[in-house]
Structure formats: C-alpha cells, structure tokens
Amino acid sequence: MRTVLFVSHTAELNGAELWLFETLKGLDRAKYAPILALPGPGIFEDAARAAEIETVRVPLVWWITERSGLWKGPAAGVLTRRHAERLAALAGEKKAALIFSNSAAVAAGALAANKAGLPHVWAVHEMLAGPLAHLFYWRGPGRLARFIVDHSCRVIVNSRACGAVFPPSDKIVLVYNGVKRKSYPPERLGDVRREYGFPEGAPVIGVVGKIYEGKGQADVIGAAALLAGEFPNLNVLIVGETRDKRYAARLRAMAAAAGLAGRVKFAGYRHDLTGQLKIMSVLAVASTIESFGRTAIDAMAAGTPVVAVPYGGLTEIIEDGLNGIMSSRPGPEGLAAAIRRILSDPSLARSFVENGYRTVETRFSLSAQIRGVEAVLDACAGSG
Numbered sequence: 001m002r003t004v005l006f007v008s009h010t011a012e013l014n015g016a017e018l019w020l021f022e023t024l025k026g027l028d029r030a031k032y033a034p035i036l037a038l039p040g041p042g043i044f045e046d047a048a049r050a051a052e053i054e055t056v057r058v059p060l061v062w063w064i065t066e067r068s069g070l071w072k073g074p075a076a077g078v079l080t081r082r083h084a085e086r087l088a089a090l091a092g093e094k095k096a097a098l099i100f101s102n103s104a105a106v107a108a109g110a111l112a113a114n115k116a117g118l119p120h121v122w123a124v125h126e127m128l129a130g131p132l133a134h135l136f137y138w139r140g141p142g143r144l145a146r147f148i149v150d151h152s153c154r155v156i157v158n159s160r161a162c163g164a165v166f167p168p169s170d171k172i173v174l175v176y177n178g179v180k181r182k183s184y185p186p187e188r189l190g191d192v193r194r195e196y197g198f199p200e201g202a203p204v205i206g207v208v209g210k211i212y213e214g215k216g217q218a219d220v221i222g223a224a225a226l227l228a229g230e231f232p233n234l235n236v237l238i239v240g241e242t243r244d245k246r247y248a249a250r251l252r253a254m255a256a257a258a259g260l261a262g263r264v265k266f267a268g269y270r271h272d273l274t275g276q277l278k279i280m281s282v283l284a285v286a287s288t289i290e291s292f293g294r295t296a297i298d299a300m301a302a303g304t305p306v307v308a309v310p311y312g313g314l315t316e317i318i319e320d321g322l323n324g325i326m327s328s329r330p331g332p333e334g335l336a337a338a339i340r341r342i343l344s345d346p347s348l349a350r351s352f353v354e355n356g357y358r359t360v361e362t363r364f365s366l367s368a369q370i371r372g373v374e375a376v377l378d379a380c381a382g383s384g
Contacts, residue, residue, distance in 0.1 A: 011042025
C-alpha cells in the first residue's frame with residue numbers, strides 16, 4: 001500500500017472538491033492510503049473524517065487569482081514556497097509515495113514534491129486561458145501551463161476545453177467528472193416544494209452554482225421574465241452560496257422589477273442537492289466559465305432535463321436535442337427559447353431524462369472517474 005498526500009485548495013465542497021472527495025472514497029484502499037491536506041476547517045474536512053479519510057491542516061495560498069488580484073502574484077509566490085516546505089515535511093513524516101494537487105489554484109504541492117523528490121500529479125479544474133478564463137497567473141497563461149506540465153508526472157484535465165491551454169504532451173490525461181444515478185424518496189419531494197412555496201405542478205427553472213456573475217444567474221432570471229406571461233405559475237430556484245453580495249442584490253432587484261420577487265427563491269448552499277434538482281422542471285446551466293459543468297451531469301443523474309449555454313466543457317456533455325438543449329445563443333433570449341421547448345413538450349422532456357440517464361451511465365460514471373485517477377496513480381507512484 002502506498003500513501004498519497006492529496007492537497008485541496010479549499011475546505012469547501014464545490015465541484016472540484018466533490019470530484020476529489022468522491023475519488024478518495026472510491027480509491028482501492030488495498031493499493032492506496034489517502035491523506036487529505038486542507039487549508040483550514042470546513043465541510044470538506046467534516047465529510048472526509050466521516051468517511052474515515054485522514055485529514056491534516058496545512059496553510060495554503062492561491063497563486064492564481066481573479067484579474068483584479070494579479071498584483072498579489074509575487075507575494076503569493078513567496079508564501080507558496082514557505083507552504084511547500086511544510087508540505088514536503090509532512091510528506092516525509094507520512095512516508096508519502098506521491099503528492100496530488102487538486103486545482104491549479106495552489107502550487108505548494110508541486111514545489112513540495114520537487115523538494116521531497118516525489119512524483120507529482122496535478123488535477124486541473126479551471127479554464128486558465130482564453131475568453132472563459134476567470135483565474136490568472138501574473139506571468140501569463142503560457143508560463144502557468146508550462147510550469148504545471150514541467151512540475152508533474154501527469155496532469156489530469158476534466159475536459160478537452162480545459163486541456164487546450166497546455167502544450168502537446170503525453171502527460172496530459174483526460175478524466176471526466178463522474179456521478180452516480182441519484183434517487184430521492186418521492187414522498188419527501190412535496191416537502192421540498194413546500195419549503196419554497198412552490199405549488200404542486202408549477203414549473204420550476206433551477207440554476208445551481210456559487211452566486212457571482214460568471215455563473216449566469218442574471219440570464220436565468222431574465223429568461224424567466226420573458227417566459228412568465230406564457231407560464232403564469234413559473235418559479236425560479238437559485239441554489240448556491242453567495243460569493244458576490246452586490247451581484248446577489250442585483251439579482252433580487254431584477255426579480256422584483258420583473259414582477260417575480262415572490263417566485264424567485266434563493267436556497268443558499270444545500271447538502272441535499274438531489275432533492276432540489278428533482279423538483280426542477282429544467283436545470284439551466286448559464287455559466288460562461290465552466291471547464292466541465294458538473295451540475296449538468298448531476299441533473300441528468302437526478303432525472304432533470306438540462307438546458308445549457310455553448311461554453312467550455314458543456315459542449316462535451318450536451319448533445320443538442322438528444323440529452324438536453326444547447327442554447328442557440330448566450331443571454332436570456334436563447335435560454336428562454338430552449339426552456340420554452342422543454343416546458344411546452346412533456347414527451348421531449350421525458351426523452352431528455354432517459355437519454356440523460358444513459359449519458360451518465362456510459363460517459364460520466366463515477367466508477368470511470370475513479371478508474372481514470374487510479375490509472376494515473378499507478379503510472380506515477382513508482383516514478384521519482
């Protein structure tokens with residue numbers, strides 16, 4: 001059995017962290033003993049401990065930021081080196097055979113592996129270049145991509161769109177996110193609807209993700225405003241913690257201006273995401289920054305039809321007209337047209353549900369995700 005030190009950039013449980021958590025739970029424990037390094041307390045730590053995964057806390061700093069924070073880059077580099085010293089010492093103490101960094105946001109794991117003479121695997125979940133990028137390295141995306149490749153035995157990307165930033169290399173490995181088909185007690189769905197005041201049978205447009213501009217909640221509210229006259233009982237459910245309070249206030253003002261204030265509900269972060277998905281008539285994925293688009297396959301696994309915008313990894317998930325609808329154009333008008341088709345045609349919606357299940361089972365299964373990561377560990381754990 002080989003010990004692997006996994007480094008998470010946050011102690012939250014959003015898409016990248018869920019990918020890591022589910023991988024850790026599914027790893028073959030006869031071959032690998034995972035240790036999870038987190039930058040502080042949080043729900044990821046609680047969940048990992050409940051799953052009997054060893055956790056440690058290690059200071060970490062992001063070395064890539066939103067564009068407004070690029071001035072912090074040099075200082076972040078200095079702190080990253082200090083934190084790498086701690087990680088290298090921890091790897092030695094735990095007799096780790098490999099260090100695994102989850103997210104391009106932190107580089108301490110790569111530097112620690114170099115210092116300790118250990119192989120390093122880097123799982124990248126972000127768009128790092130081009131118009132969809134929202135995290136930046138102060139020396140530019142080319143230098144960032146080269147550093148990641150040069151300091152890794154393998155680089156896991158979660159979509160071809162995510163991997164496009166990297167120079168051609170045999171080190172780049174595509175491992176799609178995976179999920180399991182999701183069940184939920186039917187008798188409890190009424191309770192979920194009543195929690196938000198949604199009448200039985202009233203259509204619900206859902207959107208899932210942190211509340212900040214790149215996730216597209218404003219476009220979904222705009223689409224609902226366009227559809228409200230056709231569907232008088234239409235509701236909107238926005239699931240996700242608030243990252244940008246000003247943007248959240250603007251969303252509430254938009255809903256009020258459209259006469260939808262009482263029908264646009266903000267659920268915050270929810271552990272029981274399956275119940276929220278199952279009461280949605282359609283999930284609208286309006287994000288313009290997705291390297292993959294996990295919420296799309298979460299919805300498919302829950303039996304919820306999906307509408308998405310043609311950005312990033314979403315184009316690798318949605319087969320337009322087969323397992324969902326790809327909006328013909330970004331913005332509220334394109335989303336409204338796609339949502340209208342689903343709300344107006346129950347047989348079409350049912351076909352998307354069935355084909356969505358098949359999509360998850362054949363292309364985005366959790367077992368395939370775990371096998372993909374284990375193959376990378378098998379390839380790298382014996383190298384130095």
